[in-house]
Amino acid sequence: MNFDPRFSGRKFASVGTRPIRPDGVDKVTGRARYGADFNMAGQLVGRVLRSPHAHAKILKIDTSKAEKLAGVKAVITAADLPDLTDGDAAMYDVLDNCMARSKALYDGHAVAAVAAVDARTARQALKLIEVDYELLPHVTDVDEAMKHTAPLINDTIFTEGLEEKPVKPSNVTKRSQFGHGDVHQGFGHADFIVERSFKTEQTHQGYIEPHACVANVSSDGTADLWVCTQGHFVYRQHCAQLLGLEASKLRVTSSEIGGGFGGKTHVWAEPVALALSRKAGRPVKLVMTRDEVFRASGPTSATSIDVKIGARKDGTITAAEATLRYSSGPYAGTWAEIGAMTAFACYKLDNVKTVGYEVLVNRPKTAAYRAPSAPMAAFAVESAVDELAKELGMDPVEFRIKNAAQEGTRSSYGPVYGPIGIGPTLEAAKTHPHMKAPLGKNQGRGMACGFWFNFGGQTCVDLNIGMDGSVSLAVGTVDVGGSRASLSLVAAEELGIDYAQLKAVVADTSSLGYNDMTDGSRGTFSSSMATISAARNAIKILRDRAAQMWDIPVDDVIWENGHAIAKGEKYGNLAALSLKEIAAASGKTGGPIAGHSELVADGAGVSFATHICDIEVDPETGAARVIRYTVIQDAGKAVHPTYVEGQYQGGAAQGIGWALNEEYIYGKDGRLQNAGFLDYRIPVCSDLPMIDTQILEIPNPNHPYGVRGVGETSIVPPLAAIANAMSNAAGVRMTHIPMSPPRVLAAIEAEREGRA
């Protein structure tokens, strides 16, 4: 299996076309089965009791009354999920987050759960569980949590990454640093310096489908889990570890997914459902309500960021520095570290330094949200870059082009770049008609750039050829954005057959080898690599079978356009054999024909984007409306351009919501005030303009077709692009996201008063 993943620059027949997705009809007709659509005979309803307190010791939980209620089949607490993590601190945090052990660490933290014959009984049972809490002081703000006077969330935490080992515990779990050169010297060479502080509030991915699963644990130690997830293999590992099951005896089947965006990469309800099923001896269905999703799944970090950038009069950046503080919920994370890595990744810098601080707060455990941590860092950096361009009197695009990273540039986080798309996306922005379109009253235009690493990872694919010549593709990366269509196109391309001959499915954990989850924009990148490899392996067998049918050496058989062809003059009379003909004869030539592939997809190419945004502000109310938006992004190779465009538009749409209105609002009591879609305002259709897209294709040298991941980068520039547009429309620099109408109006009024 010597698979060569290098880019080959071939011509494409299927890749780059736009057929309808295999899951499309079922989705638009309501047949598709999402997490809550699976049911089993005798299944119970699971419900979770959650802490109403932001920070409290759990003194005692009395479940006796709930257990006696007719119809209740199981009640569990942390005692039913014993600690099997064996010193694995990260898994211990997952366990503690699934069910609070000694302390409730945020409003919404699970403390007990019930399984009952129906929802009403389950709800009543929750009311009968008595929990004695001892309230502790709490902290929900990232800057407040860093103060020496802040309540300690975990007194066993001593900040990692400091030069001197700290003697006192702290809410700061880790300090990290990136960069090169000497920023002090660099600022000394600057003619202009911009220095600003920024804040962004916590947001949620806002997936429409809440977390849902059905768990069925058998008395023989085997179990099944049907679940809405971005990574069923990872869920299997985690659940098996927490429940003390053997991984291969827990079969996890992923449902269709109504959005994940990183939020369905962590287990919350699943170990609880399994523990309930184990105790009750019956299947248990657990569906989170929207309130629970907001309070107790994994939103992104709230941040506080300082940026300083200096440049010479000619527009060359001489030094760039940022300090980034990211909240991680009540458990350690690496979110600030990622922010610190991405902050200046778009630029070629001689002197750069970024420092990240991971900060504990009494809020839900932070989870990934589409290019996690990068949008906030980009907001701060790209706002400062924009301001610096203004001070220099340079066009913001020209200023960025002058300082953009290139092939061979040492990135601010360490590695040296290969061929990259930042320059081309900026050049495309410069000549885009959007840049020249006239603006009306109270309107402003802004632009910004964004970067994301992308990821490859462990991947396994099976390609099975039916005796009728149809082909099924079993993949292990959950399809969150049309990857079944893309992977079918890739298999069709390799095999030289029609897309319609293929059907791709997401296989369960017992039917396919391990796959990392669909995150890091890896789904299409990694599974297409494995699909190409599997198809090439199948072609070897197809050639072998054709050779048998012809009774000639296999080395004389080549594969072209979906046919085996006997090569050479001496075989002039042999008609080519189609895949269908070879498949039909397979029973007599050696049995079923299949291609398999197991690989680690290395070399996911980094990704860059430039966004342009026009906004209109009502100066009397602070209301803002995005009136035009353009996304320009490098896809490496767009396998299915429609779904690439969908990713570009989706990221921009989520970014617009984040920039303008979305935020977790906590009361003084540490309780979440807006745990619902009414007061947590994601944009509705009428809030958004048509989002224009432009796909650039700078091939990734480490993929046979040049593919790069495209799913995440699109959410990185919007916060900054919109803030820059707002600054031009309203005449005030907005440094606090979201730029909600009260914040914008207050800023406009302050500016007015300042001028008066």
Added chain:
Amino acid sequence: MRYIRPLSIEDAVGLLAGSSGTSAILAGGSDLLVRMKGGFVEPDLIVDIKAIEGLGEIRQTADGFSIGAAVACAVLGENSALKTAWPGVVEAAKLIGSKQVQGRCTITGNLCNASPAADSVPALVAAGAKAVIAGPSGKRTIAVEAVPIGPGKTSLAKGEIIEAILLDKRAPRSGDAYLRFIPRTEMDIAVVSAGVNLTLDEHGVVTAARVALGAAAPTVLLVEEAAEALIGRKLDEAALERLAKVCAGACRPIDDKRGTIEFRRKVAGVLARRAATTAYARAGGK
């Protein structure tokens, strides 16, 4: 839980008056069902009033309009006589929730939910609408602003049901308008809102005015001083400035997840001015 769908208003009143536990009236259900699904209420008795004769109708009478308690807001928008006479009331009703919600929700329900942010209520108060109430001791008619007495609380006694909302016949040269502020374009709840209803003389001078503000106090506010700022004048810039100032001053808002006190005050004035301008134009003023 008992669900009953009586055919007469007397039966409905009897059921509610005779109930011993918690009870709820169901028309569109766009508030009640959400609260039940959220686990906030679990009524022992639900009285569905949609089958009661006449409650699903809009009647045009010699005195104006009578809008039955079970008339969905979307239906108001399909009644051209009502739309012509009271465009402000209709546009307010058609801002509630989403298109789907408007197919179910009612202005009576919106009033009885007693939210200070209810969209149709400031428009109804500005319009001088009245509520016809059926109860154990007969019928009575009160001004709509007397129905809500605080967030989630009404002045209705046990067994009482609002069976219709009355709107007067329009005087010539009259117009009304309603505006609300929401951070989105739809599917939202007013952060602050304003309803204005004007009648002009032949010269465009305001002879009668009513101004109401929503989400600016525990209940919808009827701001008499704001009306006085307009009466006897054309709608010139000075009158509009005075209106805005009076409205901002009349607010008793709170800081909450939807907005700050300062923001609500300022925007209340802005919306009142803009709604007055629209109402004036609708009344034929130039």
